[in-house]
Amino acid sequence: MRSSDFIHLTLRAMLTSRLRTLLTVLGIAIGIAAVVLLTTLGQGIRLYVLENFSQFGSRIVAINPGKTQTGGVGGLLSSTRPLSLSDAASLRYLPYVEHVVPLVQGAGAIEFGRRVRHTDILGVGGDMAVAWRFPLLLGRFLADEAGAASQPYAVLGHKVWRELFAGESPLGQFVRVGGERYRVRGVMAEKGQMLGFDLDDIVYIPVDRALTLFNRAGLMEIDVTYRAGIQTETLTELIRQRLIERHGREDFSLITQDQMLASMDRILGILAAAVAGLGGISLLVGAIGITTIMVTTVRERRAEVGLLRALGATSAQILRLFLAEAVLLALLGGIVGLLLAMLLLTALVVLLPALPVTVDLVYLSLALLLSVVVGLLAGVLPARQAARLSPVLALQAE
Numbered sequence: 001m002r003s004s005d006f007i008h009l010t011l012r013a014m015l016t017s018r019l020r021t022l023l024t025v026l027g028i029a030i031g032i033a034a035v036v037l038l039t040t041l042g043q044g045i046r047l048y049v050l051e052n053f054s055q056f057g058s059r060i061v062a063i064n065p066g067k068t069q070t071g072g073v074g075g076l077l078s079s080t081r082p083l084s085l086s087d088a089a090s091l092r093y094l095p096y097v098e099h100v101v102p103l104v105q106g107a108g109a110i111e112f113g114r115r116v117r118h119t120d121i122l123g124v125g126g127d128m129a130v131a132w133r134f135p136l137l138l139g140r141f142l143a144d145e146a147g148a149a150s151q152p153y154a155v156l157g158h159k160v161w162r163e164l165f166a167g168e169s170p171l172g173q174f175v176r177v178g179g180e181r182y183r184v185r186g187v188m189a190e191k192g193q194m195l196g197f198d199l200d201d202i203v204y205i206p207v208d209r210a211l212t213l214f215n216r217a218g219l220m221e222i223d224v225t226y227r228a229g230i231q232t233e234t235l236t237e238l239i240r241q242r243l244i245e246r247h248g249r250e251d252f253s254l255i256t257q258d259q260m261l262a263s264m265d266r267i268l269g270i271l272a273a274a275v276a277g278l279g280g281i282s283l284l285v286g287a288i289g290i291t292t293i294m295v296t297t298v299r300e301r302r303a304e305v306g307l308l309r310a311l312g313a314t315s316a317q318i319l320r321l322f323l324a325e326a327v328l329l330a331l332l333g334g335i336v337g338l339l340l341a342m343l344l345l346t347a348l349v350v351l352l353p354a355l356p357v358t359v360d361l362v363y364l365s366l367a368l369l370l371s372v373v374v375g376l377l378a379g380v381l382p383a384r385q386a387a388r389l390s391p392v393l394a395l396q397a398e
Contacts, residue, residue, distance in 0.1 A: 061239060083102075106213065109178065112170075287378040322382055334371025
């Protein structure tokens with residue numbers, strides 16, 4: 001069989017049943033579009049979350065009270081010593097430590113005149129803005145008054161400032177935070193959201209005052225940032241030894257930024273794979289559609305197969321003929337699916353500009369290759385069925 005005859009027979013079979021061809025191509029196109037769309041969105045969201053999660057810097061060690069471990073009855077009855085301001089102060093003298101940020105979080109009403117806004121309140125140390133890379137828009141951040149009671153100063157998040165002061169300068173003005181009177185010292189620059197948490201809808205007050213305001217015995221967390229030149233494991237061991245000396249035992253947990261990012265990356269990777277699997281179900285439906293239609297095509301073209309065999313076509317040529325038709329159908333479906341996915345992604349970008357969309361040419365190429373593989377696998381069974389037809393019995397079907 002000449003190549004021109006091979007191509008002619010393949011295209012003629014597709015053009016003869018145009019509606020069937022259209023439906024088959026559409027089935028594969030929907031599956032490919034679903035895979036590309038969901039995979040692209042999943043990868044975009046993954047990169048977006050990791051980027052936001054790492055905006056605080058890459059050299060951070062978070063210390064939390066309590067330690068997750070398996071124990072007996074004695075472990076259940078034992079108490080955990082809370083993290084204190086003196087614990088945080090003791091970490092400042094460790095080598096390579098840049099900043100230490102004690103942290104307490106709560107919520108309450110922020111009042112200015114007749115305006116009231118209920119929002120999050122963070123009690124932090126004076127190093128927070130530098131350590132977390134949070135720039136200021138107006139004024140200054142909280143002062144670090146070591147060993148003395150902090151002055152009642154507050155720093156407003158960008159949204160709180162807009163809502164309470166309507167864009168006017170709040171510096172030197174008095175606000176009530178949780179019912180207590182504070183003088184506004186600064187305003188944070190706009191940061192946006194991270195994992196659904198609005199970083200602009202926050203008020204910052206000194207950590208010692210926050211402990212009293214929220215009636216807490218200890219800190220919720222201590223963040224330690226450090227300079228380059230020391231291994232993360234070495235620094236965490238220094239922190240562990242210092243706190244064990246103060247507490248008498250390891251009743252705290254240390255989490256490095258690398259560990260947090262690695263855990264987040266694994267979780268998001270699993271979610272992305274699950275999302276891609278949902279798209280793969282659509283592609284599987286399209287593959288079943290190709291198999292069903294090709295089986296029907298083989299039955300309808302029994303006489304044609306018998307004639308080709310009688311004219312000298314081999315079983316291998318018949319096999320390749322039907323496989324080529326299945327692959328071509330899947331390839332057309334893949335191309336249409338990619339175009340449909342790009343159209344939908346463009347519409348999403350226009351309608352939802354904040355939605356993270358990252359288009360990777362590798363994914364697009366793999367999707368097109370996947371469509372070819374799906375067509376090849378879906379067409380194997382019908383093609384083998386056609387190749388095994390007896391020429392005599394096939395001609396009798398005429």
